[in-house]
Amino acid sequence: MKFENNLLFSQNLDLADPLRTMRDDYLFPVLNNKPFIYLCGNSLGLQPKVAKEVLDVQLNNWQNLAVEGWFEGNSPWMFYHKELKKLMAPLVGAKVAEVCPMNTLTVNLHLLMVSFYQPNDKRFKIIMEAGAFPSDQYAIESQVRFHGYDPKEAIIEVKPRDGEYILRTEDILQVIEAKGDEIALVLFGGVNYFTGQWFDMPAITKAGHKAGALVGFDLAHAAGNVPLSLHDWDVDFACWCSYKYQNAGPGGIAGIFVHEKHFNDASLNRFAGWWGYNESNRFKMEKGFVPELGADGWQVSCTQVMPMALYHASLQLFDKVGYLTSLREKSKTLTEYLFYVIDEVNTNIGYEQFKIITPRGQADRGAQVSIIAKSHGKEFFDKLVENHVLGDWREPNVIRLSPVPMYNSFEDVYRTGALLLSLSKSIL
Known part of the structure; x- marks a missing residue:
C-alpha cells in the first residue's frame, strides 16, 4: 500500500476498516473533556465497556x-x-x-x-x-x-x-x-x-x-x-x-x-x-x-x-x-503506517531524530513500535502526554507506541506523527 501523510488519507483507511466499530467497545482516558489517543496497550489495555456488567x-x-x-x-x-x-x-x-x-x-x-x-x-x-x-x-x-x-x-x-x-x-x-x-x-x-x-x-x-x-x-x-x-x-x-x-x-x-x-x-x-x-x-x-x-x-x-x-x-x-486473524492484518497495516509517519517526521526535520528499533519485517514484530529519541526524549514524551497522546517511556531514551488493532485507528497514528513534527519545531 502506498501511504499518504495527511488526515483525509488516514480517515479513509478507517472508513475501510471492517474492525472500526470495535473501538466503541472500550473506554478511553479523558482529561479536560478530551479523550487521549491511547498508544499504551502494550503496558495496560483499555477497559472494555462490558467489564462492569x-x-x-x-x-x-x-x-x-x-x-x-x-x-x-x-x-x-x-x-x-x-x-x-x-x-x-x-x-x-x-x-x-x-x-x-x-x-x-x-x-x-x-x-x-x-x-x-x-x-x-x-x-x-x-x-x-x-x-x-x-x-x-x-x-x-x-x-x-x-x-x-x-x-x-x-x-x-x-x-x-x-x-x-x-x-x-x-x-x-x-x-x-x-x-x-x-x-x-x-x-x-x-x-x-x-x-x-x-x-x-x-x-x-x-x-x-x-x-x-x-x-x-x-x-x-x-x-x-x-x-x-x-x-x-x-x-x-x-x-x-x-x-x-x-x-x-x-x-x-x-x-x-x-x-x-x-x-x-x-x-x-x-x-x-x-x-x-x-x-x-x-x-x-x-x-x-x-x-x-x-x-x-x-x-x-x-x-x-x-x-x-x-x-x-x-x-x-x-x-x-474472530480472535486474531483479522486483528493481525489490521495490526500489520497500523504499524506500517506508524513507521511511515515517523519516517516522514524525520524527513521533515532533516535527520533521524526518532530512530525506530522495532523490526520492520512483519513476521518479526507485533503492535509495538519502539523509538529512540536522539535528543530531548523525555521532553518529547511529556509533551505528547500534555497533548493527549499517551504512550510509554523507558529509560534512557525510548518511547514505546503501540497502536492496538482492537481499539486504535489510523487517524490516531496520523495525529501522533503530526504532533511529533509540531513538537520538533518547538523543542529542537
Whole structure:
C-alpha cells in the first residue's frame, strides 16, 4: 500500500476498516473533556465497556448466593474457569485442556519452572534473552540459586550484536546448538518488551528440543498481540498476563499453557495445592496429591472469581471479532503506517531524530513500535502526554507506541506523527 501523510488519507483507511466499530467497545482516558489517543496497550489495555456488567454479575452472585455461589447460579464459581479456558485457547493456539487462568504472571513462571527446570550435573543451564523483562531475570536467577547453582555459570544470555538492537534468529539458534548438552531449559519472551521484537518461536522450540532441552515462553507481550500456535509448535509450557493486549484490568489474572504431552508425566515436580487436585474427588479432602488432568492440575489456590470476570469480559470481545486473524492484518497495516509517519517526521526535520528499533519485517514484530529519541526524549514524551497522546517511556531514551488493532485507528497514528513534527519545531 502506498501511504499518504495527511488526515483525509488516514480517515479513509478507517472508513475501510471492517474492525472500526470495535473501538466503541472500550473506554478511553479523558482529561479536560478530551479523550487521549491511547498508544499504551502494550503496558495496560483499555477497559472494555462490558467489564462492569460482567463483574456486576459476579458481585450479584456473591450478594445473593454467598457461599452457595461456588455451586449455584448460572456460572458456579467452582467451574467458572472452564468458561474462560474455551475462550483463552484460540488466543494462544492451544487445546482447551492445555490452558488455565490462574495467579499472576511471575507466580506462574515460578510454578512452571518447578516442573520444567529440573537440572542435573550435566544439564543445568538456562538460555534466555539478555534483554528480558526484569521479573523474568529475577525469577530465573532465583530458581537457579534455589537448585544450588551460580547464575553466572548456569544462565546463558543471548545478546544482540554490537551496534544492533534486536537479536538475530541465527545467533539464538547457534548458541542453543553450541551449548546443547549443557542446557536444561530454553526460556524466552515471545515478544521483547523493550524493542517489540517477536522472536521466531517455532525455530527456537525446534532447536531447543533438538539439543535435548525443554522450551518455555513468557508471552506477556505476545498473547493477544500476535497469532500463536503453541500446541502445533510443540512448546512445552508458557505463561502470560492478561492486562496488556488482553485488556483484563491492572494486575489481572494470568494464564498458563502446558502441552498435553506432559499431562501424564509423573516425573515432573510441581508445587501442589487443593485446587489442582482431581476435581471429582477434591472435596473428599484426602491426603496424597492426585492432580487434575491437564493444565488445571497446576492450579494451587481456588478460583479468583472477580479477576476472572474481568478477563471473561475481554475474552468475549476477542471471540466477537474472530480472535486474531483479522486483528493481525489490521495490526500489520497500523504499524506500517506508524513507521511511515515517523519516517516522514524525520524527513521533515532533516535527520533521524526518532530512530525506530522495532523490526520492520512483519513476521518479526507485533503492535509495538519502539523509538529512540536522539535528543530531548523525555521532553518529547511529556509533551505528547500534555497533548493527549499517551504512550510509554523507558529509560534512557525510548518511547514505546503501540497502536492496538482492537481499539486504535489510523487517524490516531496520523495525529501522533503530526504532533511529533509540531513538537520538533518547538523543542529542537
